[in-house]
Amino acid sequence: MRVVDEEEELYPSTPGKVKVERSGAAAMSGQLHRCFASTGTMFLWALLLVAMTATYLSFRSLADTSSSRYFTASWGGLHWERQIRASASPRRPPWSAEGAGLSVLVTGAAGFVGAHCSLALRKRGDGVVGIDNFNSYYDPSLKKARRALLGSHGVFVVDGDINDGRLLAKLFDVVPFTHVLHLAAQAGVRYAMENPSSYVHSNIAGLVSLLEACKDADPQPAIVWASSSSVYGLNDLVPFSEAHRTDLPASLYAATKKAGEEITHTYNHIYGLSVTGLRFFTVYGPWGRPDMAYFFFTRNILQGKPITVYRGRDHVDLARDFTYIDDVVRGSLAALDTAGRSTGTGGKKRGPAPYRIFNLGNTSPVTVPTLVAILERCLMVKAKKHVVEMPGNGDVPFTHANISLAREELGYKPTTSLEMGLKKFVRWYLSYYGYNRGTHAFRNHL
Numbered sequence: 001m002r003v004v005d006e007e008e009e010l011y012p013s014t015p016g017k018v019k020v021e022r023s024g025a026a027a028m029s030g031q032l033h034r035c036f037a038s039t040g041t042m043f044l045w046a047l048l049l050v051a052m053t054a055t056y057l058s059f060r061s062l063a064d065t066s067s068s069r070y071f072t073a074s075w076g077g078l079h080w081e082r083q084i085r086a087s088a089s090p091r092r093p094p095w096s097a098e099g100a101g102l103s104v105l106v107t108g109a110a111g112f113v114g115a116h117c118s119l120a121l122r123k124r125g126d127g128v129v130g131i132d133n134f135n136s137y138y139d140p141s142l143k144k145a146r147r148a149l150l151g152s153h154g155v156f157v158v159d160g161d162i163n164d165g166r167l168l169a170k171l172f173d174v175v176p177f178t179h180v181l182h183l184a185a186q187a188g189v190r191y192a193m194e195n196p197s198s199y200v201h202s203n204i205a206g207l208v209s210l211l212e213a214c215k216d217a218d219p220q221p222a223i224v225w226a227s228s229s230s231v232y233g234l235n236d237l238v239p240f241s242e243a244h245r246t247d248l249p250a251s252l253y254a255a256t257k258k259a260g261e262e263i264t265h266t267y268n269h270i271y272g273l274s275v276t277g278l279r280f281f282t283v284y285g286p287w288g289r290p291d292m293a294y295f296f297f298t299r300n301i302l303q304g305k306p307i308t309v310y311r312g313r314d315h316v317d318l319a320r321d322f323t324y325i326d327d328v329v330r331g332s333l334a335a336l337d338t339a340g341r342s343t344g345t346g347g348k349k350r351g352p353a354p355y356r357i358f359n360l361g362n363t364s365p366v367t368v369p370t371l372v373a374i375l376e377r378c379l380m381v382k383a384k385k386h387v388v389e390m391p392g393n394g395d396v397p398f399t400h401a402n403i404s405l406a407r408e409e410l411g412y413k414p415t416t417s418l419e420m421g422l423k424k425f426v427r428w429y430l431s432y433y434g435y436n437r438g439t440h441a442f443r444n445h446l
């Protein structure tokens, strides 16, 4: 009885397959027992039963070792492969001014930065395939809307998890991706105290699973991935430069991003994978993440609900180097364009490959009260502010990027002020969610 219970837990979405075989085998043995009573025949059938049980057990262990829960995944098949190939094919000829198009696997493609980057790549003629697990960290309907937008531009997004090694291997089998833009992650600084294991699942285990697939792929892709400004942690030298220490994380989120930098370094060192880590600084904009302050402040202000504004020690305001999505997209695409090749084949390094890290910030920090004041102006509604001392929840008092390195090597040059970017965000927010009261006034105002 207990065995069956455990199985139900193991195969929650496929109760039929394995159990049917087993109960089928048991029923069959009963019938056989009645029909063939002679000892010799019984012995033969007993042997057959043992063989069947052995086959079943080896199938089960295979299922276990290859992450059985993915056996039911809705991917695979000729039609699916055709969709993947079509989506991955660059649409600009190799002799075009920009050169041959890239073929990019974007993880977290239904996420905020992932959707914007996928769209930008597609628009300039690169091939893009997305993968996203559509988890419910925030409203999955927003992720699905982003996927629909991508679909309307010919970008196919696979519904799957980067921890599914079989799926990743299949994708690399079907398409020789030139690049991977790895943006799938468990984001959010403060949520790490609520659900620490989700950070390990996505940012550590998921990253390793992806790197394993990349190192085995032939050709190996170049990897550009999202690290975070949070790796600077308690570093108090400003502006934050790539040369500063990053061994003082203030949150588990930051620690997993820092670990990601070390893990990618290992794969670069052992397998010759070309790696570029981008330290994003509080990225915001249209189609953004509802868990971020600017987003839910907007919602609460419009709904007349209070917002909590954290303040640092000695009444010092918190500040962030808020960076507009379009600037980050330009930096990310430049990172893909300048990424040198991976050098390994057959899982073996054939020579040194590039390992790079860049800050992608705005270089002009803004305090949280100023962020609120800008939103109040955009929304023409006064916020109900509730100012509290910053709780010990992983937040750092300020961030400020030095972007010299990205400017030199990527030509990165952010051009959007927080005022301008928030205007665009609010315009999108109102058009996406609709807001009956005074929508027209807002439209004219923006």
Ligand SMILES: O=C(O)[C@H]1O[C@H](OP(=O)(O)OP(=O)(O)OC[C@H]2O[C@@H](n3ccc(=O)[nH]c3=O)[C@H](O)[C@@H]2O)[C@H](O)[C@@H](O)[C@@H]1O
Pocket (backbone or CB within 6 Å): 187, 188, 189, 227, 228, 229, 230, 280, 281, 282, 283, 291, 292, 293, 294, 308, 309, 310, 311, 318, 319, 320, 368, 395, 399
């Ligand atoms: O730069 C980064 O690397 C990180 O930027 C953001 O993290 P964070 O800067 O904390 O962004 P928000 O959660 O939007 O918070 C912005 C500011 O508002 C403050 N805040 C947040 C929430 C709140 O209720 N009240 C409040 O004052 C925070 O303390 C922080 O100073 C993202 O959420 C992370 O995923 C990302 O990695």
